[in-house]
Amino acid sequence: QWGQIRQELRKSVGESSYASWIEPLEFHQLDDGVATFHVPTTFLGNYVSRNFSDLIMYHMKAISGGRVVRVNFSVPANSADRPRPASGGSQPEAAQPKAARSAPIPTGSDEIPGAPLDERFTFDRFVVGKPNELAHAAARRVAEGGQVSFNPLFLYGGVGLGKTHLMHAIAWELQKSRPDLNVVYLSAEQFMYRFVQALRDRKMMDFKQLFRSVDVLMVDDVQFIAGKDSTQEEFFHTFNALVDQNKQIIISADRAPGEIKDLEERIRSRLQCGLVVDLHPTDYELRLGILQTKVEQYRVQYPGLEINHGVLEFLAHRISTNVRVLEGALTRLFAFASLVGREINMELTQDCLSDVLRASDRKITVEEIQRKVSDHYNIRLSDMLGPKRLRAFARPRQIAMYLSKSMTSRSLPDIGKRFGGRDHTTVMHGVKRIEELRTQDSQIDEDLELLRRALEA
Numbered sequence: 173q174w175g176q177i178r179q180e181l182r183k184s185v186g187e188s189s190y191a192s193w194i195e196p197l198e199f200h201q202l203d204d205g206v207a208t209f210h211v212p213t214t215f216l217g218n219y220v221s222r223n224f225s226d227l228i229m230y231h232m233k234a235i236s237g238g239r240v241v242r243v244n245f246s247v248p249a250n251s252a253d254r255p256r257p258a259s260g261g262s263q264p265e266a267a268q269p270k271a272a273r274s275a276p277i278p279t280g281s282d283e284i285p286g287a288p289l290d291e292r293f294t295f296d297r298f299v300v301g302k303p304n305e306l307a308h309a310a311a312r313r314v315a316e317g318g319q320v321s322f323n324p325l326f327l328y329g330g331v332g333l334g335k336t337h338l339m340h341a342i343a344w345e346l347q348k349s350r351p352d353l354n355v356v357y358l359s360a361e362q363f364m365y366r367f368v369q370a371l372r373d374r375k376m377m378d379f380k381q382l383f384r385s386v387d388v389l390m391v392d393d394v395q396f397i398a399g400k401d402s403t404q405e406e407f408f409h410t411f412n413a414l415v416d417q418n419k420q421i422i423i424s425a426d427r428a429p430g431e432i433k434d435l436e437e438r439i440r441s442r443l444q445c446g447l448v449v450d451l452h453p454t455d456y457e458l459r460l461g462i463l464q465t466k467v468e469q470y471r472v473q474y475p476g477l478e479i480n481h482g483v484l485e486f487l488a489h490r491i492s493t494n495v496r497v498l499e500g501a502l503t504r505l506f507a508f509a510s511l512v513g514r515e516i517n518m519e520l521t522q523d524c525l526s527d528v529l530r531a532s533d534r535k536i537t538v539e540e541i542q543r544k545v546s547d548h549y550n551i552r553l554s555d556m557l558g559p560k561r562l563r564a565f566a567r568p569r570q571i572a573m574y575l576s577k578s579m580t581s582r583s584l585p586d587i588g589k590r591f592g593g594r595d596h597t598t599v600m601h602g603v604k605r606i607e608e609l610r611t612q613d614s615q616i617d618e619d620l621e622l623l624r625r626a627l628e629a
């Protein structure tokens with residue numbers, strides 16, 4: 173069967189990708205939903221895992237009909253590419269594992285000590301909603317580069333809510349409007365790294381001079397330096413020197429200054445002197461707005477690819493905190509749909525994002541949905557679940573099925589069972605019918621929106 177699956181993959185990914193990435197895979201076993209493949213190198217395994225896992229699972233499920241929840245890639249024990257123990261090289265505070273996401277750090281003490289900016293992180297691409305409007309307004313104000321009105325600007329909020337995006341946006345804006353200013357952005361981790369390096373190379377004077385000649389300093393994820401005494405000390409001096417010169421400082425952290433443990437008290441109170449604003453967790457409207465903006469961008473990249481509007485609402489509803497995860501889900505959907513050449517509808521979304529969806533399950537039950545829907549249409553629950561085929565019962569029934577499919581992680585057969593023992597094809601038909609109807613009938617679209625909100629509340 174693996175042979176057959178390979179042929180399907182070959183059709184999906186094309187000859188050259190097939191030869192580079194799929195051909196070398198050796199099917200090992202399928203055990204309890206986990207498919208394991210042997211790969212010649214960890215690099216290949218990682219690449220395939222990142223780019224083709226979904227596709228492999230999709231075809232495996234389609235052909236074998238079995239349950240495949242995960243694919244694993246491992247290098248067999250006798251291979252040359254076994255992971256080697258990392259070579260040690262310990263430095264006072266730099267012993268933390270280096271995060272892969274951190275930007276390359278410039279070396280040589282007379283370079284500008286900043287990190288590169290992400291070109292997607294501009295104000296244009298930042299979607300403003302209730303949860304982030306204050307932070308956005310403050311960032312805009314600082315980006316005007318006029319009088320220093322609050323110093324520092326302290327932005328905080330959970331992972332993936334747009335702190336780094338806003339900081340880069342400020343930097344881009346200032347580079348445009350005030351090219352004379354020396355604007356430096358870096359993470360607290362990079363700050364520490366530069367500091368440790370300067371200590372080691374006995375270049376502390378250069379280091380101090382460099383940071384004190386900056387006009388606008390942005391330090392991202394400052395919680396990182398908590399508990400790292402000498403780095404905190406140096407940060408404190410840099411900070412004070414800049415504030416004394418009336419230079420703008422912008423800091424971000426994953427929590428409020430008062431809540432960062434192991435942060436020196438004097439730093440804490442300094443950080444609280446300016447404007448402290450938080451990015452609140454996203455709400456449904458903001459998430460939908462972000463998705464819509466992204467889809468516009470993908471339209472250019474994947475012309476001709478259709479996305480069902482219900483899918484965006486579904487994602488905005490189900491992936492509820494981290495914008496990065498939300499964006500990742502959409503990226504994956506588009507990539508996947510273009511590979512298999514299918515429209516992005518609810519079914520494809522469920523197939524492609526099962527892992528993400530499972531992780532963010534909000535546990536709304538089919539029973540709850542049935543109750544809300546029958547209330548809404550003023551019919552009895554027994555009529556919704558019973559055998560009557562009158563439109564007055566059948567339509568709400570299909571709506572409830574549609575919502576069950578999109579708001580819970582239940583399978584079609586499972587949903588059918590809960591609708592008076594109906595067959596999974598009946599459920600599938602119902603879901604499709606509503607998917608069609610809502611593009612033609614705005615009343616249904618509105619009803620769905622209302623119901624969804626009511627259920628979310």
Ligand code: ADP
Binds near residue numbers: 304329
């Ligand atoms: P943080 O630094 O707070 O962890 P990021 O700034 O890295 O989060 O944002 C994570 C991802 O989400 C980025 O790709 C960013 O562009 C995107 N993002 C976050 N908030 C918004 C928003 N309001 N509008 C558009 N994109 C956003």
Ligand code: MG
Binds near residue numbers: 335336337392
């Ligand atoms: Mg960040």
